């Protein structure tokens with residue numbers, strides 16, 4: 001069921017994406033580059049983006065779910081694909097079958113993966129996850145030696161790597177981050193002394209890739225930044241990035257209302273003069289968050305129109321009173337450039353009191369993606 005006329009569209013600029021990956025490739029000149037494309041490539045579409053990342057120089061891909069990994073394999077991706085989240089031991093057969101590189105931090109998963117690998121006559125690469133303070137997944141440094149005594153010798157596994165993920169790097173909390181980094185390196189050394197070696201050590205996501213060359217180790221794992229947004233504004237000067245996604249639609253209707261007209265669910269927006277209001281066919285059902293109600297802005301004819309009232313599932317009303325010559329069918333830009341002005345995903349995130357990742361990754365599958 002496709003309609004040839006689909007007004008709400010996310011344009012994905014593959015050339016901008018390629019430019020960003022190449023910049024990270026240069027940052028990673030002494031280490032491997034894993035392009036993290038979890039959550040459907042932060043809303044940009046994992047398969048086309050994954051393929052482009054490899055063309056642009058990424059050595060590996062990172063996702064969170066087994067399903068995302070399988071989908072990349074089924075679409076012909078051959079480089080190593082890492083599962084950055086823990087997985088259930090029930091998923092071990094799928095992991096092995098599709099040659100996905102799991103993060104391991106329980107002996108139950110290690111044993112299941114090894115068993116499945118041996119059944120298929122394989123030895124599969126895995127990475128040991130160390131919890132240095134995020135407290136999401138991983139074994140603690142204190143548990144690491146006894147963990148390795150139990151699992152390192154499992155004959156279906158090749159312990160290719162060891163890694164951690166920082167809790168407070170984006171916030172620029174270097175004291176905490178350096179403590180976590182030192183703890184990680186100490187754990188790696190302690191393990192090595194006991195004969196447990198891991199060729200690929202890695203710790204850093206976008207922020208570390210951009211700001212802390214000294215923490216790159218053997219691989220960096222940028223995600224969000226590949227889509228054109230430094231995680232923090234302080235990093236603007238350190239690397240040039242181009243936004244990859246432009247979200248646009250067309251005005252579905254334009255109507256005039258007298259003063260004192262309540263508009264939208266709950267009537268919490270009331271016109272204060274003769275106003276012209278337009279309906280845009282995008283709503284929180286598309287991932288355009290309801291918290292943008294009465295706060296966000298969109299571009300029409302290169303000028304800013306404020307959101308009027310509560311965003312519904314499928315529609316948003318904007319105030320175009322002060323923009324001349326607005327007609328039904330006109331293009332409206334929700335994220336991106338139009339004329340002399342641009343709305344960035346960072347600006348939208350600010351209105352939502354959130355971060356760029358949420359703005360981009362929330363965009364639902366029903367918003368058609370067009371790749372240039």
Ligand SMILES: *Cc1c(COP(=O)(O)O)cnc(C)c1O
Pocket residue numbers: 036038084165204205206207221222223224225231
């Ligand atoms: C999401 C994630 C990344 C990428 O993080 P960004 O901040 O988007 O660069 C890297 N590593 C792990 C383990 C992750 O979960």
